[in-house]
Amino acid sequence: MNLEELRKLRDEQKQSLSRRNTDNKDIQIIVGMGTCGIAAGAKDTLEAFIQELEEQELSTVRVTQTGCMGLCYVEPTVEVVMPDMPDVIYGKVDPEVARKIVRKHIMHKTMVNDHVFDRPAADIVEEGGNQ
Amino acid sequence: MKTVNIKINGEPVEVEAGITILAAAKKMNINIPTLCYHSDLPAWAACGICVVKLENSPKMMRACATPVAEGMGIITHDPELHQIRKTVIELILSTHPNDCLMCGRNQNCELQSLAANFGIREQPYEERLRDLPKDDSTPSIILNPEKCVNCGRCANVCQVLQDVWAIEFVGRGENTRIAPAADAALADSPCIKCGQCSAHCPVGAIYEKDETGKLLNAIRDENKYVAVQIAPAVRVALGEAFGYEPGEISTGKIYSALRRLGVDAVFDTNFSADLTIMEEATEFVQRLTEGSGEIPQLTSCCPAWTDYMEKYFPDMIPNFSTAKSPMMMQGAITKTYYADKIKKSPEEIYSAAIMPCTAKKYEITRCEKMYSSGEQDVDVVLTTRELARLIRSAGIDFNTLPDETADSPIGKYSGAGTIFGNTGGVMEAALRTAYNFVTGKELPEMNIEAVRGMNGVRSGEVEIEGKKIRVAVAHGMANISTVLREVQKAKEEGKEPPYHFIEVMACRGGCIAGGGQPYGTTDEVRAKRIAGLYKDDEKSEVRASHLNPEIQQIYKEFLGEPLSKKSHDLLHTKYTPRPLYQI
């Protein structure tokens, strides 16, 4: 192996390993994986999140699972926690919405308004929505 | 010479760079006590008695192993060092039997001297002796691990100086002891009986097998005619036991002492050294000119070396001279030629030999060729140390003895015979005679400087009739493998052998520093003993073996010519490969 090959391989490995690393991961996506969530397709949602993060090369996001959040009627539910943004719970997050959350909420700090379930103060939504 | 400036006990001094603190102190006449250190060996640094202080360092260093360095400030003696050394000696004494009165090293023991110098009067620590059996399996040396102080000298001699690896440390901690690998008996180990371990042991843990009683019994036996021979190296060392300087020749006094002990005839192994040369030089000339055997020819008068070769280099057996050692030749002719002369049968003669060597005790029974007279050709071998004890116990005042001569006709020797006792001597003696055998003339210069000296391996060329004879001399068993590997390599590659003739002596310096010589042998002592033998050579009437009139006589009256049938029967031997371990 030469230097270039080593570097390439290392970069690949770094990315796949970085998800195991919890240091510096200040963004958290929590997917509700209760029976209701799973029944509503939470597994696909979870997968979509991971794929999208991979594609966008976002290594500082941690995707975790949790049980039922108690909002069974809007499953699958997802909570996004990140700096400079209010904690938001999204409902009815299908794979499509999941990708949108990554691209808008996480990458551009803009909320995906039509899926926000736990609405924070209106001015923030407004502000985010207007951007 | 590169030097460094150091201070010893506050006194500045400039010494050679790289020497040890111990050596530097000695140059200033400061003696640092030691126990495990021996000048023949690399510092093993085990006992901890030679510790010294360095200025500005809390650590103590071993003087024997620490080289001096520029600016070093050394303190060799102070109350703290005294206390530490004394404690260490007391600790060693707590594991050492205090039966000094019944020890072979009484009054000649390095541990005893230390205890005396430090004024140790009581044992403050509990005594813990090790109940270990003696190994007396060889005919030559006895290992008594109970007395061992684990200084490591014997193992290092055996491994570093002799490359034999018969003994080593086994066990660990307080159970560490000296023994052959896997606790084999010495006789079943690679041991070559050279006895260098016994000569280097500071205490009485390895020593020669004492057989003085056998000789005394033979002397008491009225039916026995006791004939004793003394080896070349004995004459320059025995005197040390009686206050002589190493190297002072006391041949006449030794003859005299033996007669006072009651022996019937005194012979000199130097005579049969001449005989050996007659046989061996003839053999060499034949191999060289007629291709009758393998080249290089290897000398065979050292029994430790033949044992080593049979164990480690059996492929070299064809290169060996088949000539017996001088001692065995002397034994054989004493019980045949001489016995005839005095009208005795071989069994009526008791043949004893005084040797500088412990391996000689093994040699006398090493194979059936050692019984060529029909009886055991040599009945007992006593080392120089044993003879010294005998003389003392017999109340003989050695120093005032008159100088006597050996008995005839097998007692006279040439200068060539006497230098058999030192490294290079056999080669020099052989060349003096071989030159004559080939050319019919005498060497213009009898001293052959190329083979003299103390280097472990020496080589040179001697021209005989236009042919360049390449010779090598090796002493100290560890040096021989270097030479033999050269030979083996040339053989494998189908090249001409690098040497024609190789002399080997197992002990450093040759027989003058054999395992049976008086204690305290160092290179300084070796040099003096060697000088003594060369002096004996120089002042000899004849300096080549073939010129010895008694040699000429025995061939005329008895043997016929070198390598005759009779010679073969009485004066030649054979060799067999032997395993390193017999377990």
Place this chain on the structure above:
Amino acid sequence: MAAFTNFILVCGGTACESSKSDKIYKNLMHECESQGVRDKVQVVKTGCFGFCEQGPIIKVLPEESFYVQVTPEDAKEIVSEHIVKGREVTRLLYDKAESKKRAQIDEMDFYQKQVRVVLRNCGVINPEDINEYLGRDGYVALEKALFELKPDDIIEELKTSGLRGRGGAGFPTWMKWNFTKQVENDQKYIVCNADEGDPGAYMDRSTLEGDPHSILEAMTIAGYTVGANFGYIYIRAEYPLAINRLKIAMAQAREYGLLGDNILDTGFNFDIEIRLGAGAFVCGEETALLRSIEGERGMPTPRPPFPATKGVFDKPTVINNVETWANIPIILMKGGEWFSKIGTEDSKGTKVFALTGKIRNSGLVEVPMGTTLREIVFDIGGGIPNGKEFKAVQTGGPSGGVITKDYLDTPIDYVHLQKLGSIMGSGGMIVMDEDDCMVDVSKFYLGFTVDESCGKCAPCRVGGRTLYNILERITEGEGEMEDLERIKSIAHATQKASLCGLGQTAPNPIISTITYFEDEYKAHIKDKRCPAGHCKKLITYHILPDKCIGCGLCARRCPTNAISGEIRQLHTIDQELCIKCGECYNVCKFDAVYVR
């Protein structure tokens, strides 16, 4: 690439392996398969997490659920609950003593004060997969060394870092390397001392098991720096797991061209061979270790000559211990400057300690140099169990000494430990409580060095045994006051006149316990009493009449039938028959048995 949603890290250190972590790993794999989540979960066998008290340990990411004392049977539940349903298996979580709330790993007291430099990859990566090491910036340091730095730069970087040898003596690492570099010789060697032998110490084993590539990388860097192209790892045969992982790592590194000929196409060659030791403690001493590599009996030889100029096969040799090596890659990667900010003025970086003995959380602990003993014992270690009182800590193993309560706030570094009459050693830390007899403790350590002495030099061989026997007499009530003087003179001679570190430090435990606990020695000698109630010959067991209810449990358990008494009546102990095993004391539920 498979998108894993979860990672299960299973500790594969020797301690956890011996409590069936291998079986747990297999069961987890099996469960993931049968529950259909095989492609969602990556199960990784990692190196030691350090929290050995609670092993076997499993960490599930990304939730950072820290499961302790897991059994192979728990695998099914972990997969079905945590992985499939996203619910943590609460009963397996490590609970903080105070609150019942789940402990996240960085909130646990055990980990909170630790700084993981040496153990940075232990418990994080799969040590049997070079790719995972690469993913953690593996071989970046080697790359830097080979392509960006000159040998002198590397030595300069080490000098800036202030790294000192972690094997015991604390010699500056850059100086060792520099000596060897400066010696002209066509053949030089690099040696890794993995002959860890202090009782209770296992940080080197864990490092090798958890992060073998870091050692290979470091040795290769050293080879490049000093001009050596061959190295030996001398490791004891009792470390089969570490040896196996090293072998795997070496094969993988060779395959990747990171070890062997023409490393990374640079033309630089470096290879490594493993040499197995037979477990003699003295072979951890560097000169004895070198002799052992050469095939000789492992006996120390005098220094000078130092290995740096005349080492293995008489060639210049850099020899460092595992923990020292493990620091090298990260120093080169992050810079000496970064490293030098960790630790104290003259002791830089971190130190891994093996915390054992009378301590709640035993395990491997890595802290910055200068951390106080109190923090290690009480904050990280969780203090003394069973409500007992802290008495002392032995640091430096059998070569060290005790540190008492009064010195708990001493920062742990080379200088301070030495001032207290102990040493850093390789990092063993054994905690003792009020039940430990200090005479017996020093007898224990001395017994170890007496057993492990190579027997070469007289002061150690004879002095050690003589000291031991004196201690034995004292603990058996046969001591006399003169013994204290004897101990002092033998100890002094042994310290000063022994050849190697083993002998020179062997009396340390006895000297330090006499210094701090002389009264305890005197109690044994004069009053024939063991204040800690430990030395069997000096204690007797008795039953308190007002507490004994006559349940008879002690009598039933007594192996020599020394206890008699009617049921519901006071029991008594026949001192003639009593062998002082202490079983009655242990089983009595009413504290009726006491020691005198």
